Amino acid sequence: MTIRKYLGTAIKFPLELAPGGKPATISDSDLIKQSIRLILEEIQGKRLLNNAYGSRLDEVPFLPNDNLTVGFLELLIEEAMQNFEKRVKYLDSNYTINQDRIDAVIKFEILQKNEVDSMIYPFYKNAVQ
Secondary structure (H helix, E strand, O other), rough: OHHHHHHHEEOOOOOEEEEOOOOEEHHHHHHHHHHHHHHOOOOOOOOOOOOOOOEEEOOOOOOOOOHHHHHHHHHHHHEEEHHHHEEEEEEEEEEEOOOEEEEEEEEEEEEEOEEEEEEEEEEEEOOOO
């Protein structure tokens, strides 16, 4: 089994067209980052056949931008990643608190490659999703 097959290849979301009119695809760490983003954006209880899928980040938008909220975010991110993204191991998160958002730098290890990667995920305050 090659690393590429383990990590997978999928259609890029949101949908884009590649030259020739076929859907654009992504693989490797870009696919994992897309998967993490989709897990974090999905509200638990919204999927008909899998109510547990997603995260509880919908509880965050109206909390104050403070260290208590940052701790809550870290707990929710770690919980969602451990439950639904088995190709990675959650390592750590760092946060930058701004007036209208909290930026999370999520650090994880891609298990098959033993490679550490990270991504930025913004939490916008008082935004309707």
